[in-house]
Amino acid sequence: MFQNTYQHQFLFVNMSEFKKVSRSENYSEWYNYIVDAAELAQHSAVKGCMVIKPYGYAIWEKMQADLDKRFKATGHSNAYFPLFIPKSLFEAEEKNAEGFAKECAVVTHYRLKADPNNKGKLIVDPEAKLTEELVVRPTSEAIIWNTYRGWIQSYRDLPILINQWANVVRWEMRTRLFLRTAEFLWQEGHTAHATKDEALAETKQMLEVYASFAEDIMAMPVIKGVKTANERFAGADETFCIEAMMQDGKALQAGTSHFLGQNFAKAFDVKFTGKDGKQDFVWATSWGVSTRLMGALIMTHSDDEGLVLPPKLAPIQVVIVPIFRSEEDLAAIAAKVEVIKFQLEEKGISVKFDQRDTLKPGFKFSEWELKGVPVRLAIGMRDLQNNTIEIARRDTKEKKSLSMDNLTHEVLTLLDDIQNNLYQRALNFRSERTKVVNSKEEFVKVLDEGGFALAHWDGLSETEDKIKEEFKATIRCIPLDNIREVGVCFFTGNPSQERVVFARAY
């Protein structure tokens, strides 16, 4: 699938062995390899749960920091609600409760005690049964709307614009690091409004926030769209989403923004008195992105040499590798590097000087490539004499020698260039693999090759179900900027007003 792009198939596993892992041969094995080798995350002793390692968490923190800024800039405040939700609250909004029921962890007891029959072991104390079971939140609408009821009396209390950074638990049958884990980290925004229009505007605004974050920061092009009824969030009137294409041509839902109508207000009896003195139910939205974005990031840019990070998310943007023979050489180089490092850091660039003296430069090059550091500088005695430095970019693997005089400017320009190039490359990839299809034959061909199929659909849920059953593909979204175009459904031949995006999905 990618044979023309990358020839290297031999990779270093934990810097200790060459292993054959290439995107084209086994995409999921390649993905696991990147997560492991770049030290992003690992499996834990708990089934389906992951340990996010420091380097992976540093990337997540950068995502959080940027998103948080955007949430604040659009008027939201952070707050925190409990991990546990009483079952009676959880079941209040029926559709939502049903949607999540199959994957809820439930707390039934609050105490352990020594096992009388097995010394040193503990058992659940049967005397300590909770009078009401607690659901570990798969999402927080229930506990939040139960709380909002006490906060809202009049239109003057609205809107409420709150976000929370939290962990949630969804007991998944089949898990994959970052993409689908039983516990994951996310943010969930929950807003309350006096009018439908305002809530809808909020829903769309947050979709825009997600889209610009994905494109400007993650360098990941996304399609903004609305979900069909089949794919809609349980409890929502309308679900908006951003969909991205991974390098195997499969779709990944990268973020969702829900217009919840008055469903939760009705379920939790949240009313407000309007200017006119009349009471009405509050309008709601919720929106979220999760550590799944880490998976999206990996699968959008990385290659057979390892992780590729857009500069705006790279914990280390520039790594400097000294090339030296003696300690005196290293001291001389280090003195120069300190100056360079200071100048770069002054411009807000994060710099790592890799002084380890037990490893050869080539080894370090590979290791930092594996970790996706966007720019590498290499400097040796020859450079000191010539006032030059070698600069290499991770995205294209090009390198060149340049004068040290203008280095800071060159690095800044290159970081920008890499950020843009990654976006453009991903956009080109998506464009090449997005095809207009009018028949089942074309449809299957596009999906089997990996890609998005733009096809007419008759708007019926049952048609969508049949397509899913036969082709394992779903409607990812109906693009917001869709062109109206009269046609016939490729599956049923029924009339259709527009094309929708079909794909196999994560």
Next chain:
RNA sequence: CGGGGUGUAGCGUAGCCCGGUAUCGCGUCUGCUUUGGGAGCAGAAGGUCGUAGGUUCGAAUCCUGCCACCCCGACCA
């Protein structure tokens, strides 16, 4: 949750069929020589063979349960 596979030192593995407490490489540690794309030599450390039982004089090896991971389904962000 169904089908298939795997689990031996930090990583990758040999041994398993035909029971006799473990092979090799990489990494790690020490020393010397090295360093412009994954260094060399010498020495050393490191393993309750996923886990709990069973069979046996004796189990990495045979049997059973459990756990975890991978691949394919169903479900899902």
